[in-house]
Amino acid sequence: MSVVNIPRLDLNTYINGTEEQRKAFSNAIGKAFNETGFVTITNHGLSKELIDDLYKQVKALFALPGDVKMKYEIPGLAGQRGYTGKNKETAKGFKIPDLKEFWQIGQTVADDAPEKELYPDNVQVAELPEFNTVTLEVYKKLEGAGIHLLRAIAVYLGLGENYFDDKVHNGNSILRTLHYFPIENPDALPDDAVRAGAHEDINLITLLIGASADGLELLTRDNTWFPVKAHGEDLVVNVGDMLQRLTNNKLKSTTHRVVNPPREEMKNSRFSVPFFLHPKSTMDLASLPSTIDAEHPKLYTDITAGEYLDERLREIGLKK
Ligand SMILES: O=C(O)CCC(=O)C(=O)O
Numbered sequence: 001m002s003v004v005n006i007p008r009l010d011l012n013t014y015i016n017g018t019e020e021q022r023k024a025f026s027n028a029i030g031k032a033f034n035e036t037g038f039v040t041i042t043n044h045g046l047s048k049e050l051i052d053d054l055y056k057q058v059k060a061l062f063a064l065p066g067d068v069k070m071k072y073e074i075p076g077l078a079g080q081r082g083y084t085g086k087n088k089e090t091a092k093g094f095k096i097p098d099l100k101e102f103w104q105i106g107q108t109v110a111d112d113a114p115e116k117e118l119y120p121d122n123v124q125v126a127e128l129p130e131f132n133t134v135t136l137e138v139y140k141k142l143e144g145a146g147i148h149l150l151r152a153i154a155v156y157l158g159l160g161e162n163y164f165d166d167k168v169h170n171g172n173s174i175l176r177t178l179h180y181f182p183i184e185n186p187d188a189l190p191d192d193a194v195r196a197g198a199h200e201d202i203n204l205i206t207l208l209i210g211a212s213a214d215g216l217e218l219l220t221r222d223n224t225w226f227p228v229k230a231h232g233e234d235l236v237v238n239v240g241d242m243l244q245r246l247t248n249n250k251l252k253s254t255t256h257r258v259v260n261p262p263r264e265e266m267k268n269s270r271f272s273v274p275f276f277l278h279p280k281s282t283m284d285l286a287s288l289p290s291t292i293d294a295e296h297p298k299l300y301t302d303i304t305a306g307e308y309l310d311e312r313l314r315e316i317g318l319k320k
């Protein structure tokens with residue numbers, strides 16, 4: 001197994017640092033995204049207390065009776081809000097659905113914002129009022145951290161620091177709370193049934209809370225799986241396909257998966273909370289001219305973020 005270096009970077013050195021520290025942060029995140037597509041981030045603005053509250057609510061949500069959760073699976077929303085039950089999402093190229101259930105929270109904007117009509121209302125959990133408030137707070141905090149990360153990436157790419165700001169302002173980001181449920185009968189499990197099959201994320205960048213639990217692995221360039229570990233409350237941040245496309249593969253959307261635990265731990269749940277940072281649907285994902293040259297010919301056709309998302313949701317079975 002090759003050893004992969006996933007740098008641990010302090011976001012505060014970018015937000016409040018000296019010129020030199022800010023430059024060092026940009027270079028480090030850019031280099032890591034160019035090589036392995038993953039970093040871990042400390043000082044991201046979410047307190048331990050908030051993260052603990054979040055997990056308490058997420059555990060309570062998935063502990064609700066099945067018929068209560070099913071009430072929140074709303075047809076026509078393609079899983080983008082509320083509950084998505086077991087056996088619904090299948091990674092591209094896989095036949096067996098992932099061993100997970102999840103709940104998604106979307107963007108909220110002011111009533112008079114032009115984007116208001118684009119985003120369906122979030123589904124409120126009547127049984128757990130605190131779930132609704134804590135997930136909203138986490139959404140806004142992760143969105144804020146994500147915007148700083150995109151500024152650092154813009155600098156690395158030689159763009160203006162604020163290149164992404166208006167593209168992600170009121171963007172179509174999704175906070176996903178995930179439960180990988182206990183596997184009661186490992187013998188009955190089909191061979192290729194896994195918690196999350198090998199996939200790439202669709203969006204610009206993903207910020208993940210709670211990846212300190214074992215199971216997340218990334219695919220290295222020499223085609224071996226490498227475990228991703230985070231310290232304590234650190235975020236794991238990775239590049240998604242939209243940013244890879246925009247940069248003509250200069251920044252890598254690395255394949256990752258969540259493997260099943262060893263047999264003796266199959267009865268344990270695993271929880272995680274990724275935030276998929278999306279731009280507005282109008283963002284043009286055509287590769288930046290600066291990333292195309294004789295050595296790096298243009299790899300992708302031009303597409304908007306909205307068209308691309310639609311295509312991908314159909315592929316994973318969430319949109320019909
Ligand atoms: O649960 C995890 O650690 C990762 C989840 C993930 O990769 C995803 O939902 O896209």
Ligand SMILES: [Fe+2]
Nearest residue numbers: 199200201256
């Ligand atoms: Fe993922």
